[in-house]
Amino acid sequence: MAEDALELVDVEYEPLEPVVDLLAAAEGDACVSDRSFAYGDVDAALAAADVVVRHRVRFHRWSCTPVECYGVVAQWNEAEESLTAWANFQGPFTLHSVAAAALGLPGARLRLVTPPDSGGSFGIKSAVFAYVVLMGLASRKLGVPVRWIEDRLEHLAGSSAATGRSTQVEAGFTTDGELVALRYDAVEDVGAYVRAPEPATLYRMHGSLSGGYRVRNVAARNRVVLTNTVPSGLNRGFGGPQLYLALERTMDVAAGRLELDPAELRRRNLVRADDFPYETPSGALYDSGDYEGCLDDALAHAGWDARRAEATAARAGGRLVGVGMACVVEPSISNMGYITLAEPSAERGLPKSGNAEGCTITVSPLGGITVTLTTTPQGQGHRTVAAQIVADRLGVEPQDVTVLSESDTSTSPWTVSSGNYSSRFSGVGAGAVAVAAERLAERMAAIREHLGDPDASLRRVAGTAHWNPESLPPGMDAGLAVTAYYAAPNLLPPDGDRVASSAAHGFVVDVAVVEVDRDTGRVSVLDYVTVHDAGRLLNPLLAEGQVRGGLAHGAAAALFERLVWDDDGNLLTASFMDYSCPTAPDLPTPRIGHRESPSPFLPLGAKGLGEGPTMSAPAAIANAVADALGRDDVDPPFTPGRVWELLER
Amino acid sequence: MKPAPFRYVRAETTDEAVDALTREGDDAKVLAGGQSLVPALNMRLVRPGVLVDVNRVGELSGVARENGSLAVGATVRQADARLLAHPLLAEALPHVGHVVTRNRGTVCGSVAHADPAAELPLCLVLLGGTVRARGRGGTREISASDFFVSHFTTALEPGELVVETTWPLAQDDTGTGFCEVAQRRGDYALCMAGALARGEELRVAVGSVVDRPTLLDVDPERPGESAAAQVEPWGTVHASAAYLRHLVRVVVDRAVAQARTRAST
Numbered sequence: 001m002a003e004d005a006l007e008l009v010d011v012e013y014e015p016l017e018p019v020v021d022l023l024a025a026a027e028g029d030a031c032v033s034d035r036s037f038a039y040g041d042v043d044a045a046l047a048a049a050d051v052v053v054r055h056r057v058r059f060h061r062w063s064c065t066p067v068e069c070y071g072v073v074a075q076w077n078e079a080e081e082s083l084t085a086w087a088n089f090q091g092p093f094t095l096h097s098v099a100a101a102a103l104g105l106p107g108a109r110l111r112l113v114t115p116p117d118s119g120g121s122f123g124i125k126s127a128v129f130a131y132v133v134l135m136g137l138a139s140r141k142l143g144v145p146v147r148w149i150e151d152r153l154e155h156l157a158g159s160s161a162a163t164g165r166s167t168q169v170e171a172g173f174t175t176d177g178e179l180v181a182l183r184y185d186a187v188e189d190v191g192a193y194v195r196a197p198e199p200a201t202l203y204r205m206h207g208s209l210s211g212g213y214r215v216r217n218v219a220a221r222n223r224v225v226l227t228n229t230v231p232s233g234l235n236r237g238f239g240g241p242q243l244y245l246a247l248e249r250t251m252d253v254a255a256g257r258l259e260l261d262p263a264e265l266r267r268r269n270l271v272r273a274d275d276f277p278y279e280t281p282s283g284a285l286y287d288s289g290d291y292e293g294c295l296d297d298a299l300a301h302a303g304w305d306a307r308r309a310e311a312t313a314a315r316a317g318g319r320l321v322g323v324g325m326a327c328v329v330e331p332s333i334s335n336m337g338y339i340t341l342a343e344p345s346a347e348r349g350l351p352k353s354g355n356a357e358g359c360t361i362t363v364s365p366l367g368g369i370t371v372t373l374t375t376t377p378q379g380q381g382h383r384t385v386a387a388q389i390v391a392d393r394l395g396v397e398p399q400d401v402t403v404l405s406e407s408d409t410s411t412s413p414w415t416v417s418s419g420n421y422s423s424r425f426s427g428v429g430a431g432a433v434a435v436a437a438e439r440l441a442e443r444m445a446a447i448r449e450h451l452g453d454p455d456a457s458l459r460r461v462a463g464t465a466h467w468n469p470e471s472l473p474p475g476m477d478a479g480l481a482v483t484a485y486y487a488a489p490n491l492l493p494p495d496g497d498r499v500a501s502s503a504a505h506g507f508v509v510d511v512a513v514v515e516v517d518r519d520t521g522r523v524s525v526l527d528y529v530t531v532h533d534a535g536r537l538l539n540p541l542l543a544e545g546q547v548r549g550g551l552a553h554g555a556a557a558a559l560f561e562r563l564v565w566d567d568d569g570n571l572l573t574a575s576f577m578d579y580s581c582p583t584a585p586d587l588p589t590p591r592i593g594h595r596e597s598p599s600p601f602l603p604l605g606a607k608g609l610g611e612g613p614t615m616s617a618p619a620a621i622a623n624a625v626a627d628a629l630g631r632d633d634v635d636p637p638f639t640p641g642r643v644w645e646l647l648e649r
Numbered sequence: 650m651k652p653a654p655f656r657y658v659r660a661e662t663t664d665e666a667v668d669a670l671t672r673e674g675d676d677a678k679v680l681a682g683g684q685s686l687v688p689a690l691n692m693r694l695v696r697p698g699v700l701v702d703v704n705r706v707g708e709l710s711g712v713a714r715e716n717g718s719l720a721v722g723a724t725v726r727q728a729d730a731r732l733l734a735h736p737l738l739a740e741a742l743p744h745v746g747h748v749v750t751r752n753r754g755t756v757c758g759s760v761a762h763a764d765p766a767a768e769l770p771l772c773l774v775l776l777g778g779t780v781r782a783r784g785r786g787g788t789r790e791i792s793a794s795d796f797f798v799s800h801f802t803t804a805l806e807p808g809e810l811v812v813e814t815t816w817p818l819a820q821d822d823t824g825t826g827f828c829e830v831a832q833r834r835g836d837y838a839l840c841m842a843g844a845l846a847r848g849e850e851l852r853v854a855v856g857s858v859v860d861r862p863t864l865l866d867v868d869p870e871r872p873g874e875s876a877a878a879q880v881e882p883w884g885t886v887h888a889s890a891a892y893l894r895h896l897v898r899v900v901v902d903r904a905v906a907q908a909r910t911r912a913s914t
Contacts (some may be wrong), residue, residue: 003651003693151650153692519899520830521892560833564886572886575692580832580887583747639832640839641888644895 018228018569022164022189025225032194033224033342037206037497039281040217045181049172053254058635059242059618061164061189062561063156064235064553065581066120066378070128070150070159074135078143082109083136087128088118090376092409093419094336094354095129098196102133108410110136114376116406121378122553123234123421127160127195156579157571160233161563163201164189167246172217177260179269181217182210184246188224191231198232199224203338204239204422205331207284207501211247212291212329213269218281224342228569234421236553240328240615245636248326248619253632261308262623263299266327267292277600283498285490286329286505287607288597294509294531295327297593302511302529311513311627320516321526322628326619327509330534331502332423332608335491336416338501351493355503356485357424358413359432361390361440363480365466367459369400371436374407374414375429380610381542382425386433388539389604393437394444396458413483423608426538427504428486431603436484443480446473490601504599504607506534510620512588516628521644523559523625525588530616533595534609535602544592546610551590554617556582558636580639652690656699660706663783663812669701671785671808677701679810681724684746684754685762709812718778718815727751727759727769735816737776737825737843741768744827747835760796761811763803763861766837768829770797771856773814774864775825775843781813788812797861823847824911826904829857830896832887839888840896842876844904846912853901858882858893865901873902 019025046052072087083103089095092112100110112132118125131148139146150159165188172181190198202222209218255262270291271278278286298304307323314321337352360372371390375382383403391398407414413432417424447464448456450473456464462480464471469478488503513527530547537543560580564572573579590613598605618636626634629646660666670677676698680686689695703709709723712731719735728751733739738756745751745759745768759769760780773780773793780791782805796804805811819825829841838857845852851869856862858880868875882893 001651004653153650520896522830577837578886580836582833583835586833639887640830641892644892645889648891 018567020227020229020565020567020569022166022187022225022227025189025227026187026223030226031223032226033199033222035342035344036219036221037282038219042181042183042217042219045217046170046172046183049180050175051173051254051257053171053173053250053257054169055250055253055632056166056168057246057249059165059245060637061161061229061563062235062557063161063563063579064122064124066122066124068119069152069155070125070131071148072128072131072135073145073147074132074139075145076136076139076143080109082111083139084111084113085132085136086113087132088125089114089128089132090118090121090125090378090420091129091418092374092407092414093126093421094416095126095196096409097416099129099133103136110409112409114407116404118376118378121420122236123238124160125378126234126421130195153575156574158230161191161230162235163232163242165242167242169246169250171250171254173254173258175258177258177265177268179213179215182215184209184220186220186222188222189227189229189232190224191227191229193226193231194224195231195233197339199342200339201232201239201242203341204334204501205243206338206341207280207282207499208243208329208331208505209282210280211244212271212327212507214271215269216281229565230563236550237611237614238422240330240611241554241557241618244326244328244615244619245622248328249622249626252324252623252626262325263295263304267295270295270327283495283500284331284502284505285500287490287599287601288535289505289507289533290595290597291327291507294507294533294595297595298325298509298511298529298531301531301591301593302527304511307513307527320518320628321513322624322626323511323513324620324623324625324627325509325511326616326623328612328616328619330506330508330609330612330615331504332506333427333488333503334422334424335499335501335503337493338499341494341497341499345496353491353493354415354417355424355428355491356415356417356487357428357432358415358418358483358485359436360413360481360483361436363440363462365462367457367462369394369396369402371401371403371433372412373403373405373429373433374412374418375405375425376407376420377405378420380425380546381539382429384542385426385430385538389430389433390437393434393441394458413485415485422502423610426604426606426608427602428488430538430606432484432486434603435486436482439484440480440482443476443482446476486603488601504535504602506532506607506609506612508532508612508616510613510616512620512624514621514624514628516625516643518647521640521642521647523638523643525555525621528588528590529593530590530613531593531595532609532612533597535599535607536596536605537594538604538606543594543609547592547613548590550611551613551617552587554614555587555621558618558621559638560586562637650691653693653696655697657702658699659702663706663708663810666701666703666706666810667783667785667808670810673699673701674807679703679761681758682726682754684750685758685764703810718817720813720815721756723755723757723810723812725756727754727756732756735818737772737827738816740825740827741772744768744829744831744838757811757814760814761803761805763797763801764837765800765859765861766857768838768841768856771841771843771854771862772827773816774862775845775852775854776817778817779815780811781815782809783812784809794864799860819845820847822912824908824913826907826911828900828903828907830900840893840900842897842900842904844901844908846905846908851905853905855880855897855901858897867901872905873898876901
């Protein structure tokens with residue numbers, strides 16, 4: 001067994017001085033990227049502001065904890081000099097190209113096969129690609145197929161984790177609460193090296209630096225630093241939790257300084273319903289929304305005024321009860337071009353705006369409908385939604401549609417952006433399905449017309465296309481199959497330092513009510529309201545599942561999970577004994593509300609909604625804890641021990 | 650996470666188990682519920698040469714009332730409904746791991762494992778219970794306070810098997826209380842305490858922050874404060890030493906208040 005063999009290997013290491021803390025790394029020579037961006041005139045606006053609020057937040061590193069860890073089977077074919085790999089990867093994505101280049105293979109000689117459902121991920125399975133390369137090399141060297149199944153200890157120690165970030169924010173306001181300038185100074189910890197697609201965590205949210213607010217003067221300095229810790233990678237929320245902890249905590253600190261209700265301060269600054277489509281200073285095009293409507297809904301659901309009054313009364317009686325909120329714009333369907341912002345404009349190479357997804361629909365001679373996806377689902381219900389869309393377009397029942405979601409880079413319809421990330425399914429994944437289904441429906445209508453039988457059954461139409469191509473309308477291909485690719489129409493390559501980083505933008509307003517046990521430091525979430533506008537909901541039940549899952553991950557980061565290394569770089573949270581992944585009873589139960597402002601750019605009007613509360617919950621809970629404790633210097637995770645130290649400080 | 654190679658012996662009777670343990674000596678580990686042992690094996694934290702499986706030994710599965718105590722056999726699971734006849738066990742067991750681990754984990758296994766952060770050893774010490782151990786020379790009774798020596802270390806001799814633990818049932822005028830603080834449901838406690846009150850008598854035991862479940866001689870007027878003054882917690886990744894000392898005060902006071910309320914009603 002491999003672990004017995006491992007014990008026979010003796011490695012002598014020559015210890016080097018470790019750097020574990022991101023700010024220490026920024027001071028030394030471990031800073032690998034340092035870029036500054038400015039939109040509008042932040043210096044002048046800050047100088048003219050009535051009130052300038054400065055606030056620093058720190059977001060810790062945390063992981064994703066799927067039930068099953070990584071798995072790869074690699075088989076080198078010496079005769080064809082090709083590699084076939086089976087892996088619970090969530091690509092192919094750009095990482096197929098990265099893996100092929102690492103192996104020195106033309107893309108067609110790396111055949112990557114992923115299962116119909118790649119299991120849980122929350123993003124972390126994007127990093128399987130590194131092991132595809134390693135197992136491929138092992139198979140080539142040994143001349144036999146190689147299997148590798150990662151265990152939990154390996155997964156926590158070495159797979160991937162979210163970035164850590166320290167952000168200093170400066171925000172200028174007028175006395176009546178108008179946000180006039182916003183400046184970020186962010187230091188991003190990507191771990192041991194910059195692994196593809198990093199430093200994407202910093203740039204995924206770049207178009208949304210101004211969040212849901214109308215501020216036009218925005219600046220950011222982005223430093224990427226290396227530390228002797230696990231490399232970072234995709235993690236549900238990807239950059240959102242870090243950005244919004246900084247922005248939304250600053251809004252609450254500002255509300256305190258301005259003596260305004262935090263909800264009212266936000267209301268005065270939110271992008272207005274008649275501003276859409278709204279272009280942000282840093283280049284995002286917010287497609288649709290009614291931010292103030294969502295705020296109203298959330299305040300009403302939560303009973304904001306009553307809750308705040310109760311909390312004030314409870315605190316007067318000695319209890320530590322607090323109410324907090326967060327308003328976040330939830331981008332979905334990433335523009336792969338955003339990552340080029342990490343390089344100065346002149347050094348970027350060819351323009352990039354990749355975001356497309358493909359879909360194939362075939363109809364068998366007997367009228368059986370099969371849909372092939374390359375969206376590598378992990379339990380989100382892609383097959384269910386694809387069947388709904390195709391059934392609607394073709395006039396059949398969803399159960400009449402077979403959807404295949406196993407993907408194979410040698411046979412599936414894919415592009416460089418295909419896969420499962422950035423909440424892209426309901427936009428471009430389902431979009432490609434809708435386009436393919438529409439084209440197929442048009443062909444079938446043309447065949448019916450040509451047959452002179454508008455009521456011809458599906459079986460009759462399919463039979464004609466397969467058995468008697470001669471009877472098809474002139475110029476129509478034989479058989480009955482369509483492959484369609486769909487790319488969002490509103491994504492362009494970056495223009496200088498401005499980028500439409502995502503195709504769709506949902507909106508989320510969360511309200512959290514917490515109580516801190518003064519004796520133990522334990523934080524209990526007494527109520528949690530989350531209101532979403534993700535455009536048209538394709539399947540309300542699946543949407544609710546996404547909201548609950550997103551909240552689970554965000555609440556985990558806010559209250560439980562944290563990767564900790566000692567000063568020598570030893571991982572102290574190396575198993576589930578110390579890495580405190582919450583279980584269901586530990587998590588708040590949300591009360592969920594929806595609005596639907598369809599995206600005008602996407603074929604179904606649907607936006608992604610898989611990440612919203614992951615982005616908002618850490619900020620909302622942090623604001624509630626700050627309110628409960630009556631202090632601003634609070635950073636997650638709010639574990640009992642950390643909160644008690646705050647109480648003692 | 651695969652164990653180092655080991656041999657496996659399945660005992661059908663207590664005698665067979667004791668014989669196997671005697672034969673193998675220090676190299677043997679008893680497999681009961683396996684909820685602590687198997688993860689430790691998989692992480693290669695322990696490498697016994699042989700596992701002696703007692704799960705099929707029918708004579709060790711009993712729960713009986715005898716002389717004012719509940720006697721619990723070696724293979725009785727933590728989820729066994731018969732245990733709920735004991736008020737303190739009923740109070741503490743929901744804190745022991747999770748439903749699925751309690752379905753397999755045994756009461757006696759937890760006691761023999763002697764994790765200072767485990768609930769059941771603390772309860773046994775608080776109640777003044779005993780451990781019945783059988784070796785080749787016969788059966789002996791070890792009081793709980795003598796049984797637990799240090800972290801994962803007990804007074805058991807090589808070749809001895811815990812066949813039963815006895816849990817004194819409190820009298821009507823006695824109240825017990827249990828309190829712990831853990832990060833998540835089912836976690837090992839950061840700090841925990843049990844209390845037993847009867848008239849003026851007060852007994853307090855603490856766990857997690859000590860190297861074994863420990864009875865403390867507390868000031869009945871200021872139980873938490875006087876308990877905190879008697880322990881020297883070591884910090885962990887989750888909790889500083891100062892926080893843990895503070896928690897001793899909190900959990901002792903809460904457990905004592907619970908015990909006193911129950912004793913007086």
